[in-house]
Amino acid sequence: MTTTTSLLGPLTSPATLAGLDLRNRFVMAPMTRFRSPGGVPTPEVAAYYRRRAENGIGLVVTEGVLxxxxxxxxxxxxxxxxAGAAEDGWRRVTAEVHAAGGRIAAQLWHLGSEREPVDGYPAWTPATMSTADIGTIVAAYAEAARVAVRAGFDAVEIHAAHGYLLDEFLWPHTNRRTDRYGGGPAGRAAFPAEVVGAVRAELPARMPLIVRFSQFKERDYSARIAASPDELASLLAPLVSAGADVLHASQRRFWEPVFDGSPLNLAGWAKRITGLPTITVGSVGLTRSFPVSESMDRLVAGLTGGDYDLVALGRILLGNPAWVRLAEEGRLDEIRDYDKSHEDTYF
Ligand SMILES: Cc1cc2nc3c(=O)[nH]c(=O)nc-3n(C[C@H](O)[C@H](O)[C@H](O)COP(=O)(O)O)c2cc1C
Incomplete structure (x- = not known):
């Protein structure tokens, strides 16, 4: 059988990510699935991640973990x-992913003021965090990182994207503070950088600390944390100094330029600015023609051109846990085009 391995090209080559060996360049993007009653991942959750790992994903990033x-x-x-039995639940998840030859990062998440009122809770009124609140939340991230290491994770990702807590500090529209956690880019990055530093302090030296960031917000696709490459550089510098060693640059479409006058995408800019390895993401592989398409060529060109090191797949993995294997083996007619209804399935 002719395979398309050559079409996937360098995406199938092994990589070392800030000291962590990976069998290929494919990452499972973090996706919230609401399958952990009481906050505890079940055996079904472990099987879900294992299925992606045993079918070719090199690095799983978990759904956001509170x-x-x-x-x-x-x-x-x-x-x-x-909480409670969560640590044991995650230990089962990491063991299953490892048994399938994969690696797994825990994504740590605090939603900030982005939330819907639910039954039994009063409508949410966001309030300005005091310095004491900031210290409390930094400590909560550190504690979560400590438990993640114990539970067998290979890396930790800090969710600083999409309009949630840490991104609310990065984005001038939501960060109206006049103290040292607001103002210019260095101030806006100060709290996220404290979180990065506190998490870094809990991780073994060679365990990658990934920071995920974005321009867009879940509720505003045109929002931007940085209006220019210089502003992006000023936002990223404190995160890098604090110990980030991989940047996961979230975009809705990986091929879109972010600043005028350059075709570079967000991961490309992050890598150019910081020199750190980066992960790109955004609408990769959503149709079965992808592994032979022009956008595939573009994805590979960005990798070989040094814009990013890894590529994350999100929605396509919901209905196609074996996407990487099927694409590698040229079994394109077994790939299902992405359909919104896949979000309602769980296997
Ligand atoms: C159902 C669903 C849940 C998601 N949950 C998260 C999440 O918990 N954390 C996060 O950083 N991004 C989350 N995302 C965004 C994805 O990680 C990814 O960036 C996005 O889907 C774009 O990639 P894709 O086009 O390959 O799907 C979610 C996306 C979907 C579709």
Whole structure:
């Protein structure tokens, strides 16, 4: 059988990500699935991640995992890291992914003021965090990282994207502070950088710390944290100094330029600015023609051109846990085009 391995090209080559060996360049993007009653990932959750790992994903990034503070979220089926049996649940998840030859990062999440009122909770009124609140939340991230290491994770990702807590500090529209956590880009990055530093301090030296960031917000696709490459550089510098060693640059479409006058995407800019390895993401592979398409060529060109090191797949993996294997083996007619209804399935 002729395979398309040559079409996937360098995406199938092994990589070392800040000291962590990966069998290829494919990452499973973090996706919230609401399958962890009481915040505890079940055996079904472990099987779900294992299925992606045994079918070719090199690095799984978990769905957002709530840090241990009551303000993080009141969703009851979003997993937690530090509550009750959550640690044991995650230990099962990491063991299954490892048994399948994969690696796994825990994404740590606090929703900030982005939330819907739910039954039993009063409507949410966001309030300015005091310095004491900031210290409490930094400690909650550190505790979650400590537990993640114990539970067998290979890396930790800090969710600083999409309009949630840390991104609310990065984005001038939501960060109206006049203290040292607001103002210019260095001030806006100060709290996220404290979180990065506190998490870094909990991780073994060679365990990658990934920071995920974005221009867009879940509720505003045109929003931007940085109006220019210089502003982006000023936002990223404190995160890098604090110990980020991989940047996961979230875009809705990986091929879109972010600043005028350059075709570079967000991961490309992040890598050019910081020199750190980057992960790109955004609408990769959503149709079965992808592995032979022009956008595939573009994805590979960005990798070989040094714009990014890894490529994350999100929605296409919901209905196609074996996407990487099927694409590698040229079994394109077995790939299902992405359909919104895949979000309602779980296998
Ligand atoms: C159902 C669903 C849940 C998601 N949950 C998260 C999340 O918990 N954390 C996060 O950083 N991004 C989350 N995302 C965004 C994805 O990680 C990814 O960036 C996005 O889907 C774009 O990639 P894609 O076009 O390959 O799907 C979610 C996306 C979907 C579709």
């Amino acid at each position: 840090v241990g503070h009551r303000s993080a979220s009141h969703e009851t089926t979003v997993p937690r890291m530090t």
